[in-house]
Amino acid sequence: MTEVRPHKRKPRKFSLQKAQCWYPASVDRIRKEEYPLLQGALPLVCLALWVLIDPCLLETTYLDHAGTTPYPGPFVKAFAKDMKSNLFGNPHSQSPSSILSTERIESSRIRLLRFFKADPIEFDLVFVANATAAIKLVVECMVDFSSDQGKTDMWYGYHGDSHTSLVGPRELTSRYKCFVSDEQVEEWLGCIHPLPDEEVAATVGLFAFPGQSNMNGRRLPLHWPKQLRYSEQPRHRNIYSLLDAAALASTSPVDLGDASSATDFTAVSLYKIFGFPDLGALIVRKAASHLLVKRRYFGGGTVDMVINGDDPSSAWSVRKESLHERLEDGTPAFHSIAAVDLALTVHKRLYGSMENVSKYTCALSKILFDGMNTLKHDNGLPLCKVYAGSEPAYGDRSRQGPTIAFNVKNAKGDWVGKSDIEQFAIMSGIQLRTGGVCNPGGIAASLDLNPTEMKENFAEGLRCGNEVDVLNTKPTGIVRVSLGAMSSVGDVERFLDFLDQLVERQGHASSLQPVCALRQANTTVDEDNDNSMLPIATKGDDIRYRHGISCPLAGCSTISMSRDDKTRHYLSHQAVMRYQSSKARSPNWWRNMLSFRIR
Numbered sequence: 001m002t003e004v005r006p007h008k009r010k011p012r013k014f015s016l017q018k019a020q021c022w023y024p025a026s027v028d029r030i031r032k033e034e035y036p037l038l039q040g041a042l043p044l045v046c047l048a049l050w051v052l053i054d055p056c057l058l059e060t061t062y063l064d065h066a067g068t069t070p071y072p073g074p075f076v077k078a079f080a081k082d083m084k085s086n087l088f089g090n091p092h093s094q095s096p097s098s099i100l101s102t103e104r105i106e107s108s109r110i111r112l113l114r115f116f117k118a119d120p121i122e123f124d125l126v127f128v129a130n131a132t133a134a135i136k137l138v139v140e141c142m143v144d145f146s147s148d149q150g151k152t153d154m155w156y157g158y159h160g161d162s163h164t165s166l167v168g169p170r171e172l173t174s175r176y177k178c179f180v181s182d183e184q185v186e187e188w189l190g191c192i193h194p195l196p197d198e199e200v201a202a203t204v205g206l207f208a209f210p211g212q213s214n215m216n217g218r219r220l221p222l223h224w225p226k227q228l229r230y231s232e233q234p235r236h237r238n239i240y241s242l243l244d245a246a247a248l249a250s251t252s253p254v255d256l257g258d259a260s261s262a263t264d265f266t267a268v269s270l271y272k273i274f275g276f277p278d279l280g281a282l283i284v285r286k287a288a289s290h291l292l293v294k295r296r297y298f299g300g301g302t303v304d305m306v307i308n309g310d311d312p313s314s315a316w317s318v319r320k321e322s323l324h325e326r327l328e329d330g331t332p333a334f335h336s337i338a339a340v341d342l343a344l345t346v347h348k349r350l351y352g353s354m355e356n357v358s359k360y361t362c363a364l365s366k367i368l369f370d371g372m373n374t375l376k377h378d379n380g381l382p383l384c385k386v387y388a389g390s391e392p393a394y395g396d397r398s399r400q401g402p403t404i405a406f407n408v409k410n411a412k413g414d415w416v417g418k419s420d421i422e423q424f425a426i427m428s429g430i431q432l433r434t435g436g437v438c439n440p441g442g443i444a445a446s447l448d449l450n451p452t453e454m455k456e457n458f459a460e461g462l463r464c465g466n467e468v469d470v471l472n473t474k475p476t477g478i479v480r481v482s483l484g485a486m487s488s489v490g491d492v493e494r495f496l497d498f499l500d501q502l503v504e505r506q507g508h509a510s511s512l513q514p515v516c517a518l519r520q521a522n523t524t525v526d527e528d529n530d531n532s533m534l535p536i537a538t539k540g541d542d543i544r545y546r547h548g549i550s551c552p553l554a555g556c557s558t559i560s561m562s563r564d565d566k567t568r569h570y571l572s573h574q575a576v577m578r579y580q581s582s583k584a585r586s587p588n589w590w591r592n593m594l595s596f597r598i599r
Contacts, residue, residue, distance in 0.1 A: 022352070022356040022359050022360045023350065023351055023352060023356055023360065024349070024350070024351075024352055025350075027360075027486065027487075027488050027489075028488065028490075030350055030486055031486055031488060033074070034072040034073060034074055034075075034350060034486070035070055035072060035073060035486055036073045037060065037070060037073070038060050038062055038070060038486070039060075060429055060431065061428075061429055061430040061431065061491050061494045061495060061498075062431050062484075062487075062491070063430060063431060063432045063481040063482060063483070063487075063491065063495060064431055064432055064433045064480075064481075064482060065250060065251070065272075065402075065482045065483055065484030065487065066214055066217075066247055066250065066272070066403050066433070066480065066482035067272075067433060067482075068271050068272055068275065069250060069271075069272060069273070069274070069275045069484040069485065069486075070275050070484075070486065071274065071275030071276035072275070072346055072350065074346075075275075075276070075342065075343065075346045076276065078342055078346075079276075079339050079342055082338070082339075082342065083335070086100060087100070088100060088101045088104070088334055088335060088338060089101055090331055090334070091105060091301075091331070091332060091334055092300070092301045092331065101334040101338070104334070104337065104338040104341060105127075105332060105334060105337050105338075107341055108337050108338070108340035108341045108344075109125050109127070109324070111340070111341060111344050112125055112270075112281060112340060112344070113125050113283070115344060115354075116249075116254050116255070116256050116266070116268075116283060117253075117254075117255045117256055117257040118256040118257070118259075118262075118283055119257075119259065121286075122259040122285065122286055122287075123256060123259070123262075123283055123284060123285055123286060124283075124284045124286060124289065124322070124323045124324050125281050125282070125283050125284070125324065126281065126282040126283075126284065126323070126324045126327045126328055127279060127280075127281055127324070127328055127332055127333065127337055128279075128280045128281065128282055128328075129278075129279070129280055130246075130269045130271075130278075130279070130280035131165065131244060131245070131246035131267040131268055131269040131280050132163075132165040132267075132280075133280055134265075134267035134268070134280050134281065134282035135165050135166060135169065135208070135242065135244060135267050136165075136168075136169070137282060137292075137327060138206070138242055138265045138267075138282065138291075138292070139156070139169040139172055139206065140172070140295070140297075141291060141292040141293075141294065141295045141327075142154050142204055142206055142240075142291050142292075143172050143173065144294050144295050144296050145203075145204060145290075145291050145292075145294040145295075146203045146204050148294040149203045149204075151203035152175070152203065153173040153174050153175050154173050154175070154203065154204050154205060154206065155173070155175045155176070155177075155204075155205035155206070155239065156169055156170055156172075156173050156175065156176040156177075156205065156206050156208070157176065157177040157178075157179060157188075157205070157206070157207045157208070157239075158170065158176070158177075158178060158179070158207075158208045158209065159178075159179050159182075159185065159208070159209035159210065159220065159441075160178050160179060160180040160181065160441035160442075160445070161210065161213045161215070161218070161220070161439065161441050161442045161445070162208070162209065162210050162244065162439070162441060163210060163214050163244060163246070163247075163438050163439055164438045164439070164440065165244065165438075166208045166209070166210065166242075166244055167440065167441070169206075169208070178441070180441070180445075182220065182221065185209070185221075185224060189224065189227050189228060189231065189236075191233050191235075203238065204238050204239075204240070204291060205238055205239035205240070206239065206240055206241075206242055207224070207228060207239055207240070207241050207242070208241075208242040208243075208244065209224065209241075209242075209243065209244070210243075210244040210245075210246075210247060210248070211243055211244065211245045211247065211248030211249070211252075211254070212245075212247040212248035212252070212401045212403075213247070213401075213403075213439065213442055214246070214247045214403075214437060214438065214439055214442075215387075215403075215405050215437050215439040215442035215443065215446070215478070215480065216387050216388060216403055216404065216405035216442065216446070216480075217247070217365075217400055217401035217402060217403025217404065217405075217482065218388070218389065218393075218399070218400060218401070219248065219252075219397075219398065219399050219400060219401055222243075223261070224241065225241035225243070225261065225262065225263040225264065226260070226261035228241055229241070229260075229261075240264040240265070240288050240291065241263045241264050241265070242263065242264065242265040242266075242267070243263040243265070243266045243267070244267050245266050245267060245268050246267060246268055246269040246272055246280075247272070247401065247403070248401065249268045249269075249272065249273055249354075250269075250272040250273055250484065251354075251357050251358055251361045251401060251402055251483070251484060251485065252354060252357075252358045252397065252401065253353070253354035253355055253358060254266065254268070254354075256283065259285060259287070262285055263285070264284070264285045264287075264288035264291075265282060265283070265284055265285070265288065266282070266283040267280065267281075267282055267283075268280060268281050268283070270340065270343070273347070274340075274343040274344075274346075274347055275343075276339060276343065277333075277336035277337070277339040277340060277343065278336065279333060279336050279337065279340065282327075284323060286323070289323050292323065292326075292327060293319070293323070293326060295326070295327070297329070298317060298319060298326075298329075299329045299330055300329055300330035300331060301320070301325065301328070301330070301331070302319060302320055302325060302326050302327070302328065302329055303317050303318060303319055303320065304318045304319070304320055304321075305317065305318045306318075350485075350486075351485050357485045358397050359397070360485070361401075361402035361483050361484065361485065361487065362394075362395060362396075362397045362400075362402065363395075364402060364483050364487055364489070364492060365394055365400070365401075365402035365403070365404065365483055366394045366395040367489070367492055368404060368481070368483070368492045368495065368496070369386065369388070369392065369394040369404060370394075371492065371496045372384045372386060372404065372406065372496070372499065373386070375496070375499055375500060375503055376503070377410070377411040377503055377504045377505070378411070378503075378504065378505045378506050379411055381409065381411060381413055382409070383408060383409065383499060383502060383503055384406045384407070384408060384409075384499065385406055385407045385408075385409060386404060386405070386406045387405045387406060387407075387446040387478060388400075388404075388405075401482075402482060402483035402484075402487075403480065403481070403482040403483075404480070404481050404482070405437075405442075405446065405478045405479070405480050406478065406479055406480075406481075407475050407478055407479060408421055408479070408499075408502060410504060411504040415469075415470045415473075415474075415475045416502075417467070417469030417470060418434040418435065418469050418475065418476075418477050418478065418479050419434065419467040419469050420469070421434065421479050421502075422434045422479070424498075424502075425498065428498050428501075429494075430494070430495060430498055432479060432480060432481050433479075433480040433481075433482070434477060434478070434479050434480065435464065435465060435477040435478075436464060436476075436477045436478075437477075437478065437480055440454075443477065443478065446478065447474055447475055447476075447477075447478070448474065449474065453472065453474070456471075456472070457471050457472075457476055462476050481495065
């Protein structure tokens with residue numbers, strides 16, 4: 001019988017000597033005092049299980065800051081106190097409670113503009129649900145503007161390494177162009193390879209790009225809007241710029257201080273910066289605001305007067321004067337907007353500035369990237385395939401954000417399913433992101449998937465969020481980890497320790513193997529019998545289960561299987577590992593898991 005033993009490696013030594021200098025206080029102190037959820041705080045009822053649970057699981061390693069960053073606990077308490085101490089009314093009134101709401105909204109608007117170094121004389125800010133809503137608002141307004149001019153459809157150009165929020169607008173026009181690389185954008189701006197006249201002969205055009213790839217954190221050039229605005233080519237004169245700054249703004253300053261070079265429209269998600277409130281914002285350069293005022297739809301407080309009519313000749317309306325009042329449909333989310341003012345105050349108290357956050361996360365991500373590159377199997381093959389382009393720029397804040405996209409390979413060079421990595425991470429107290437991460441262009445380029453292959457993958461069952469991990473020898477998605485302002489060296493160490501458990505070494509079984517999926521599809525499990533997934537025998541490198549399915553411990557591959565079945569399968573392997581070391585079997589799979597966790 002082959003003995004399966006999880007291996008332990010020597011602890012790594014990391015140091016980030018300047019970490020405490022960039023923030024007013026140390027990161028460890030900030031996490032302890034402001035982020036109790038990251039310290040593994042449990043309800044009292046769970047403390048009774050302390051002796052049964054691995055203490056390392058009581059601390060959460062949160063590595064999905066690109067999705068949203070955690071909010072400080074005291075900030076939420078202060079916001080709750082504010083809500084209990086003040087009566088906020090609908091701002092579309094003149095009552096004292098309504099005036100208070102209006103004052104808070106305008107105060108938050110001005111402070112946010114200053115946070116992005118945007119002069120209120122040159123810029124306006126519109127509160128929206130999120131960055132996607134901001135992008136959608138701009139495109140719909142520009143479509144209406146183009147239609148109002150009685151001309152052809154607007155022209156739309158977007159960068160290939162974009163979130164789907166920038167890809168979707170192409171459906172609103174028949175004239176669009178996808179720039180698959182930075183070089184194509186530079187060639188277009190320099191007219192090295194100009195587009196045919198008919199493709200840009202619209203009344204107005206929009207060029208959209210992300211400030212930072214939400215897939216792998218690569219930061220794109222921010223000089224394009226200025227280059228476009230001052231282009232001497234007539235074809236560029238009516239084309240405006242849209243920056244998706246949702247990913248960029250979470251860990252980097254977005255400086256709109258120079259209105260002459262700033263983007264015309266900037267979309268941000270505030271919860272990616274502060275954790276709360278769940279809001280977005282559209283920052284508009286007033287010189288381009290005329291493109292948004294021809295919007296057809298109105299509702300709520302966006303109008304000063306409305307007359308009903310049976311036909312266009314009798315129907316009449318007058319819109320509000322200010323841009324943000326025209327575009328903020330209905331009642332603003334005044335309670336959430338009231339929290340923005342407090343969020344800005346707390347963020348400045350904790351971190352000082354976004355410049356500090358940028359420096360810290362840049363240094364931390366460099367440590368993580370370097371550490372991942374050192375992990376190799378005993379045969380010399382690297383554990384991780386990191387998608388960072390031909391010239392990785394970790395450590396350079398202007399070119400790279402604190403996000404790493406990768407996949408894992410076993411010692412045979414076969415891909416390991418992203419879903420298996422995610423399940424093992426969950427079991428290890430690590431929270432990360434897997435899948436296509438809403439970036440079809442980045443995924444296709446990184447995984448070398450052409451359109452035909454992507455359509456074939458769809459035909460074979462691949463869907464957004466499902467567990468079809470490898471098709472035709474290629475992965476269908478990636479694993480993504482992203483750092484934030486309060487990430488710590490401890491987070492990096494724990495994640496590298498987690499990855500090191502996946503390394504296959506002589507005489508030691510990779511902890512990856514217990515997370516593998518069954519090779520055979522359509523596997524059924526007796527849900528009424530908890531012992532149905534328990535091993536009954538082992539032979540060589542195989543573990544055999546009561547239902548007769550054999551799962552090889554080496555070279556495991558991933559197939560489509562439900563998450564519950566994968567979890568049960570994983571726990572069964574954990575039980576085997578514990579059984580072989582202790583020679584004692586527990587009656588149920590969940591007891592096996594608990595007994596395995598006791599050291």
